[in-house]
Amino acid sequence: xxxxxxxxxxxxxxxDKLVLAKHKxxxxxxxxxxxxxxxxxxxxxxxxxxxxxxxxxxxMQGEKLKYVRKAAAHVVDLMQAxxxxxxxxxxxxxxxxxxxxxxxxxxxAEVKKRIQEVHSGGSTDLGGGWLKGCSQVAANSNERTxxxxxxxxxxxxxxxxxxxxxxxTHASELFRRGVSTSTFGVxxxxxxxxxxxxxxxxxxxxxxxxxxxxxxxxxxxxxxxxINICLKDVAFSLMLPQGVTLEVAGGYQPENDDxxxxxxxxxxxxxxxxxxxxxxxxxxxxxxxDLVIPISLKAKYEDGTPFEASTTLTFKAVxxxxxxxxxxxxxxxxxYSAVFMADAANEALRRERRGDRSxxxxxxxxxxxxxxxxxxxxxxxxxxxxxxEMVTGLNESQRKNYHYQEYQNKRGSLxxxxxxxxxxxxxxxxxxxxxxxxxxxxxxxxxGKREEWIFMNQSHRLATSALGVSPAxxxxxxxxxxxxxxxxxxxxxxxxxxxxxxxxxxxxxxxxKIGKFRAFFxxxxxxxxxxxxxxxxxxxxxxxxxxxxxYVEKQMxxxxxxxxxxxxxxxxxxxxxxxxxxxxxxxxxxVKLQAQVGILPEKLESTLLVTGAKAILGTQLFxxxxxSMDFVNREIWLx
Numbered sequence: 030x031x032x033x034x035x036x037x038x039x040x041x042x043x044x045d046k047l048v049l050a051k052h053k054x055x056x057x058x059x060x061x062x063x064x065x066x067x068x069x070x071x072x073x074x075x076x077x078x079x080x081x082x083x084x085x086x087x088x089m090q091g092e093k094l095k096y097v098r099k100a101a102a103h104v105v106d107l108m109q110a111x112x113x114x115x116x117x118x119x120x121x122x123x124x125x126x127x128x129x130x131x132x133x134x135x136x137x138a139e140v141k142k143r144i145q146e147v148h149s150g151g152s153t154d155l156g157g158g159w160l161k162g163c164s165q166v167a168a169n170s171n172e173r174t175x176x177x178x179x180x181x182x183x184x185x186x187x188x189x190x191x192x193x194x195x196x197x198t199h200a201s202e203l204f205r206r207g208v209s210t211s212t213f214g215v216x217x218x219x220x221x222x223x224x225x226x227x228x229x230x231x232x233x234x235x236x237x238x239x240x241x242x243x244x245x246x247x248x249x250x251x252x253x254x255x256i257n258i259c260l261k262d263v264a265f266s267l268m269l270p271q272g273v274t275l276e277v278a279g280g281y282q283p284e285n286d287d288x289x290x291x292x293x294x295x296x297x298x299x300x301x302x303x304x305x306x307x308x309x310x311x312x313x314x315x316x317x318x319d320l321v322i323p324i325s326l327k328a329k330y331e332d333g334t335p336f337e338a339s340t341t342l343t344f345k346a347v348x349x350x351x352x353x354x355x356x357x358x359x360x361x362x363x364x365y366s367a368v369f370m371a372d373a374a375n376e377a378l379r380r381e382r383r384g385d386r387s388x389x390x391x392x393x394x395x396x397x398x399x400x401x402x403x404x405x406x407x408x409x410x411x412x413x414x415x416x417x418e419m420v421t422g423l424n425e426s427q428r429k430n431y432h433y434q435e436y437q438n439k440r441g442s443l444x445x446x447x448x449x450x451x452x453x454x455x456x457x458x459x460x461x462x463x464x465x466x467x468x469x470x471x472x473x474x475x476x477g478k479r480e481e482w483i484f485m486n487q488s489h490r491l492a493t494s495a496l497g498v499s500p501a502x503x504x505x506x507x508x509x510x511x512x513x514x515x516x517x518x519x520x521x522x523x524x525x526x527x528x529x530x531x532x533x534x535x536x537x538x539x540x541x542k543i544g545k546f547r548a549f550f551x552x553x554x555x556x557x558x559x560x561x562x563x564x565x566x567x568x569x570x571x572x573x574x575x576x577x578x579x580y581v582e583k584q585m586x587x588x589x590x591x592x593x594x595x596x597x598x599x600x601x602x603x604x605x606x607x608x609x610x611x612x613x614x615x616x617x618x619x620v621k622l623q624a625q626v627g628i629l630p631e632k633l634e635s636t637l638l639v640t641g642a643k644a645i646l647g648t649q650l651f652x653x654x655x656x657s658m659d660f661v662n663r664e665i666w667l668x
Contacts, residue, residue, distance in 0.1 A: 038260065038297075039064040042324045042340050045361055049320060049344045050352035055311040057344065058357075058365050061324065063294075063303045065259040074256050075331040077112040078174040079104075080129065080162035083147065084182035084215075086120040090149035092241050093183055093215060100245040102141045104179075107252050108132040113174070115165035116140060119158025120150035121188045129165045155182055156190030159210070159227075160199070166208045172333030175258055175296075176208050177233060179251065181244075183215040186223065193223045200231030201282065201293075207262070209233045209295060211251055215244065217425035221432045222379060229280045232262075232295035237433035239426070240460075242532040243447035250445075257299035260328040260336055265305055266291045268323045272312035278368045279306060279439040280375070297328070304441050306365045311344075320344040359403065366400040370412060371435040378432055381419045389419040410488035414481040426463045434486050443539045444485045450527060450534035453509040455577015455597075455648055457527065459534045464512035467503060468534070470520060470658070471573030471645070472496055472600070473555030477513030485536055489519050496600035506598045514575075517555040517660070526657040527574070546619040546667045550658075553640055557658065559665060561616040561646070563624070568643040572658070572665075576647035578609065578627040582634055585643070586610045586626065595627060602630050614650075620667050622653050 045058040081101055085094065101116065108114060115129030126147065127140045162178040170176045190196060200210050210231030212224035215238045228235035234254070236247050267290045269275060275290050277283050284291045297303055311320065325339040347355075373396035381389035393416035401409055415431060423431070437444055448459040457468040461484070464477075476495040481488055493499060495514050503511040526535040550557040550572065557572045563581060570579075578597060591608035598604040607627035614624040629637065629645070637643065650656060650667075657666040 037066040038336065039066065040326055040338060042342055043358070043361060044342055044344070045357040045365075046352075046355045047342065047344055048347050048352045048355050049311060049316040050349040051316055051346045052313055053316055053349055053352075054313050055309075055316050055352075057309045057311065058362065059307040059309065059322075059324075059342065060361050060365065061265055061305040061307070061326075063260075063263065063297055063326070065297050065299055065301055074258075075173050075175060077108065077114075077255055078129070078166055078169050078176045079108075079113065079255075080115040080117060080165040080178045082117045082119065082158050082162035082178055082180045084120075084153060084155070084158070084184065085118045085147055085150050086153040086184055087149055087151055088153075088184050088218060089215075094147065094149055096241045096244040097181060097215075098144050098147060100181075100248040101144045103245045104248050104252055105132065105137050105141050105144075107249065108137070110134075113169050114140065115162065115169075116144065117158050117162040117165065118147055119154050119161075121152040121154050122150070123154060123157045123161050125161065125165070129169050152188045153182065153184045153186060154188040155180070155184075155186035156196055156199075157188070159196075160190075163203050163208050163210070167203070167206065170207050172329075173331075175255060175261060175331065177255065178208060178210050179213065179248070180210060180224075180227070181213040181215065182219050182224070184218050185220050193220070193226055196223065197226040197230045197282075200227045204230065204232040204293065204295075209261075212236065213238055213244075213247065213251075214429070215241065217429050221429055222375075225280065225432070225436055230282055232293060235433075235436055237429055237436075238447075239429065240447055240449040240533065242449060246447060246531075246533065246535075254298045258296050258331055259299055259301075260297040260330065261295075263294045263297055263303070263326070263328040264291055265294065266325045266327070267307070269309070270315060270320075272315035273320070274310045276308040276310070277305070278308070278365065278372055280372070281305065302441060304364065304368075306368050316346055318346050320346070362403040363405075366403040367408070368439050370396055370400055370404070370408070371438040374412070374415065374431065374435045377415075377419060378423075378428060378435075381423055382428065386420050386422055390416045393419065407487055410481070411483050411486070414483055414488050424463055426461075430462055431483070434483075438486065443537065445535070445537045445539065446485060448534045448536070450529055450532055452529065452577075452648055452651070454507050456507055456509075457534075457574040457648055457651070458509065465510040467500075467507070467511050467514045467575060468520075468525075469495070469514050469516055469573070469575035471556055471571060471575050472514060472516035473518060475514060475516040475519050476500060479513075482513070484519065485523065485538070487522065498600045503600075506604070517552075517557070520658075521552075521555070521660045524657055524659045524661065526655065527651045528655045529651050530655065546617050548617040548620075548665045548667070550663050550665055552663065553642075557660070557663070557665075558640075558642055559616065559646065561614060561620075563614055563626070563644060564612045569641060570644040570646040571637075571640075571642055572646050574648055574651075576645055577649075578607070579612075579614065579624045579647045579649060580607075580627050580629045580633070580645040581612070582637075582643050583628045586612070586628065597627065599630065599633060602633055605630050614646075616665075616667070620650075620654060622650070625649055 211233035
């Protein structure tokens with residue numbers, strides 16, 4: 030279906046198989062998918078009506094509050110004069126920092142001034158602060174506005190309304206009245222199950238912000254979705270006869286009015302595919318004849334104009350033998366199983382947190398037994414590793430990462446994660462699951478203390494050493510803890526963006542185009558090689574995020590005067606001292622800098638000669654540019 034804004038809305042309903050075994054209990058899986066495609070340039074968007082609800086409790090002091098203020102000010106800058114914004118801050122006291130108003134330049138300046146004056150306080154009346162923000166939005170909503178409250182917290186609801194069930198019910202009721210809720214959990218001290226429930230029943234998004242530096246970035250991602258809304262208030266309805274019950278996967282809570290089931294899924298933004306999975310439990314008596322299930326979709330366009338569509342699924346009653354001979358739709362069952370396992374993992378995480386470790390592990394194992402025919406080998410390995418780790422217990426960082434991973438699986442979202450980034454003695458480091466991780470694009474192998482590691486929804490095997498050295502050896506040589514070395518056997522699956530200016534390392538499954546300059550690279554033995562110019566000579570260079578200097582053959586610096594001596598080490602080489610020179614480096618004609626260059630140790634130079642490369646490009650590049658390394662498409666983008 031094509032709407033007046035030149036957007037194509039596609040939707041369909043299908044089942045694992047459209048037959049029932051007569052006079053038997055049956056289970057059928059229904060997938061309803063909704064998709065938005067843009068076929069022309071973006072049209073004028075409708076006005077936003079937002080409230081920022083910011084936790085300013087005592088635990089938010091220092092760096093957290095600094096980045097929250099930065100994120101809130103960034104949201105203000107992104108808004109247009111037709112948009113409305115209100116700001117609420119809370120600890121144990123609820124304060125309307127800025128009453129909802131249109132974002133004129135004058136109001137923008139005033140709200141940013143007030144945001145900068147926010148300081149940390151006491152306890153956490155999350156429910157009270159959130160409801161105040163929702164009331165701001167509700168008081169200024171109309172058919173044309175898109176209405177949402179953005180709730181950010183780093184802690185637990187410990188004052189006022191604290192019950193998950195109560196807060197989720199309120200979120201659902203407010204969503205039915207046109208006010209949606211997105212939640213942002215900062216750090217590892219918040220209640221992830223509460224924030225997910227509020228966002229899911231509230232028709233919004235849940236965001237996990239493990240690193241404070243990512244708070245502004247995640248707010249911007251939410252904002253970009255808000256300004257690209259195609260449909261809002263999306264609701265699917267099914268009419269079911271007596272003897273047929275319904276279970277909804279993915280955390281959605283259906284409403285049932287005498288067999289009329291309704292499921293609210295929030296909004297659909299440009300380019301998004303939204304999928305809903307339902308399990309029908311069909312009683313023996315119902316399967317005696319064909320079963321017709323009417324399904325309808327109701328939503329609204331940005332301007333409030335209704336969007337409606339309907340279809341039916343007909344399940345033919347056949348003999349048990351005929352039903353057994355019909356194969357289930359394997360692709361559909363794979364998609365359903367991914368959401369089913371995410372639900373099971375969420376329940377297991379609840380049990381593990383309560384201390385029921387064996388019960389948590391068993392939930393995963395039981396679910397694997399049911400769904401393993403439709404899971405990939407990697408998926409099975411991932412959940413088996415998770416099950417084993419639950420037996421010994423998880424730390425808070427693991428709980429949050431696993432929970433957010435499964436939330437994204439339920440929503441069919443592309444995995445995008447932000448982590449802190451820093452250079453330590455010239456080596457690129459991040460922290461994930463409380464581990465100090467050395468990012469080393471010069472190593473084709475990852476090594477660590479664990480045998481298996483779950484990252485970005487995949488299970489990865491880790492060696493005990495890489496390039497002949499252990500994490501303990503690297504810790505000693507770098508002078509910084511190394512719990513794990515991440516090599517290209519893991520990096521090859523993602524787009525890695527290194528933004529040292531903002532202290533962020535971003536991993537994404539999505540091959541997006543970002544940056545002013547693009548260059549291509551090839552891969553040899555798993556390590557990327559890029560072509561550039563050093564001192565005007567075109568050379569091929571290994572890109573090594575574990576090397577603090579750029580290294581060249583000695584003949585390239587013959588006759589030049591070094592600027593200093595530098596001690597370094599290299600796996601398989603050990604410690605060595607090199608003179609350091611400055612050479613002009615150029616990539617793709619636009620990327621230019623004075624590179625700090627050392628001389629390749631003889632053993633390493635011999636190895637490079639075999640490959641045809643003449644240099645190793647170290648981490649100095651990242652001090653001057655934001656670099657996105659797309660290992661999937663073998664592109665490097667630089668800004």
